[in-house]
Amino acid sequence: MMRQTLRLQAAASLKTALKHAPAKTSTTALAAISHSLRLQAQAIREYSTPSAPSASPTSTPTGTSSNTQPKYRQFHTSEIQNQAREVPGFPILDDPLVQNHSIPSFMVGTQNGFLPRQDPMDVLPKEYEALEELLQKMPLTLKDGSKGLLALGKFGEACRSLPQYDLSQVEDSELLSALYRDYTFVASAYLLEPCDILYRKTGDYGLGRSVLPKNIAVPLVQVAEKIGAKPFMEYALSYALYNYRRIDKSKGLVWGNLELIRPFSGDPSELGFIISHVTMVSHSGELVKNTMKTLEAAGKHNRQAFNEGLSKVVSTYEKINQEMDTMWQRSLPADYLKFRTFIMGTKNQPMFPKGVIYEGVSDEPMFHRGESGANDSMVPMGDNLLQLTESMPSNPLTAVLKDFRTYRPHNHAEFLEFVEEKARQNQVRHFAEQDPNSAAIFLAAVDQIRNFRNRHWSFTKEYIIKYTKHPVATGGSPIVTWLPNQLATVLKTMQEVGAKIDERALLPENKTLVDVLTKRADAQARILDREVAQLRTEIKDQDRV
Numbered sequence: 001m002m003r004q005t006l007r008l009q010a011a012a013s014l015k016t017a018l019k020h021a022p023a024k025t026s027t028t029a030l031a032a033i034s035h036s037l038r039l040q041a042q043a044i045r046e047y048s049t050p051s052a053p054s055a056s057p058t059s060t061p062t063g064t065s066s067n068t069q070p071k072y073r074q075f076h077t078s079e080i081q082n083q084a085r086e087v088p089g090f091p092i093l094d095d096p097l098v099q100n101h102s103i104p105s106f107m108v109g110t111q112n113g114f115l116p117r118q119d120p121m122d123v124l125p126k127e128y129e130a131l132e133e134l135l136q137k138m139p140l141t142l143k144d145g146s147k148g149l150l151a152l153g154k155f156g157e158a159c160r161s162l163p164q165y166d167l168s169q170v171e172d173s174e175l176l177s178a179l180y181r182d183y184t185f186v187a188s189a190y191l192l193e194p195c196d197i198l199y200r201k202t203g204d205y206g207l208g209r210s211v212l213p214k215n216i217a218v219p220l221v222q223v224a225e226k227i228g229a230k231p232f233m234e235y236a237l238s239y240a241l242y243n244y245r246r247i248d249k250s251k252g253l254v255w256g257n258l259e260l261i262r263p264f265s266g267d268p269s270e271l272g273f274i275i276s277h278v279t280m281v282s283h284s285g286e287l288v289k290n291t292m293k294t295l296e297a298a299g300k301h302n303r304q305a306f307n308e309g310l311s312k313v314v315s316t317y318e319k320i321n322q323e324m325d326t327m328w329q330r331s332l333p334a335d336y337l338k339f340r341t342f343i344m345g346t347k348n349q350p351m352f353p354k355g356v357i358y359e360g361v362s363d364e365p366m367f368h369r370g371e372s373g374a375n376d377s378m379v380p381m382g383d384n385l386l387q388l389t390e391s392m393p394s395n396p397l398t399a400v401l402k403d404f405r406t407y408r409p410h411n412h413a414e415f416l417e418f419v420e421e422k423a424r425q426n427q428v429r430h431f432a433e434q435d436p437n438s439a440a441i442f443l444a445a446v447d448q449i450r451n452f453r454n455r456h457w458s459f460t461k462e463y464i465i466k467y468t469k470h471p472v473a474t475g476g477s478p479i480v481t482w483l484p485n486q487l488a489t490v491l492k493t494m495q496e497v498g499a500k501i502d503e504r505a506l507l508p509e510n511k512t513l514v515d516v517l518t519k520r521a522d523a524q525a526r527i528l529d530r531e532v533a534q535l536r537t538e539i540k541d542q543d544r545v
Helices: 002-020 027-047 080-085 126-137 155-159 173-202 214-227 235-239 268-281 284-300 303-325 333-338 378-385 396-404 410-426 428-433 436-465 482-500 508-538
Strands: 244-246 258-260 356-358
Touching (some): 126 155, 126 173, 155 173, 173 214, 173 235, 214 356, 258 268, 268 303, 268 333, 284 303, 284 378, 284 410, 284 428, 303 378, 303 428, 333 436, 378 410, 378 436, 396 482, 410 428, 428 436, 482 508
Antiparallel strands (some): 244 258
């Protein structure tokens, strides 16, 4: 009976979404809406079907028996590859449909890329005034320079007076996204407040709170179920990509025109840290568009179109990497630990050895990975397009990578699955390697992934390892070994591809390019091995994943 009811709800959601779509909505846009909601219906079916016990419990709706394995309406990939094969291409929004509040806020598009379809809701409606006021008073430093609740150590106490809002009737996608963001901020601040207080005093994190009170837990799980997310802070859905406000609505998503909606610290470096991610992802629409062109060209064995599409992928990643490099100036390394505590998770973190009980939801503890830039979808898309994912070693560190890829909007996860499967079907790497100049462009594309991952590794060393010996990153991965696991695979791929290229058939500019890139990959692989070996002697527990 429950499954039948949920199927009817899914059908009603699809009908409502199509009804409220603008009159001039394109066929492609409507296909995207239909496709996404079909997959949402699939998730609902799976949600209503008992699942096997998991090592990392998740949550159930209010009223579920404590003897039942906690679960929620999460994304499963079991049928996605088959569905992707049934269509010539993944349905992508050419029109972000900013006026539509019935379909998910996050849907891949050629304009918005991996950003939300419309700018995030920055102030909650009047009916949630108590929640809005709590969040305004939360940061360590308030806008007027005074101390906020977290600095005073009074946030947990203030949460006691927060009403337990019933979100069961909320259907507006924009409001659901804002409520999810805000409840994840409240949850993380509540759970990690004791860790931050102790860290500021001693440099140690101690233990976080092990019970999330029901006035936070119940509405958080309600809204997480509605948008198909985990009931904990995520990179795209809350901390970074749904946490910006345009100062001038007529201007673009550029540095100087963006401010934070929800900070933890109120420090300018936190602004720089988050907004730099937004400005990077502002280029993702072009990346999506040219990824699709490259996949299509490889499938049709169109060499000229393949080279053109992949060259544009390279140039777009160059823009993203240039934007990433501004992080050094926008967010100072010495400031990062001022707000890092609050984006840590409850999975594989010593502060939460027994996880967290969500009061009023389940008596079983839950474990979730913390917010991490590794959960952005731009590099995973490149990994999948260039078939790097399937080259990753089969080890616990790669298993963490795959776990990370479940922490993102459903539509993003669906798209990444599609790109991986389509690249495999069309043999993107093999097609590139059949022509020396195509292989050179392919090598340049892999080098952009190297550039991104190498900079991420540099950030880790300069922003984190330099200031703390805490063995685990915010997402719960080993701080020393996890990023090099992926970077080493990229360098190995560059060495393999470069070794196969017949330099005699290369255009002059490509000959120079191949020579530079292969030599750099060889040198960096040697340096990386030495770095990791040395850091493993300085930071413990790097084999715990």
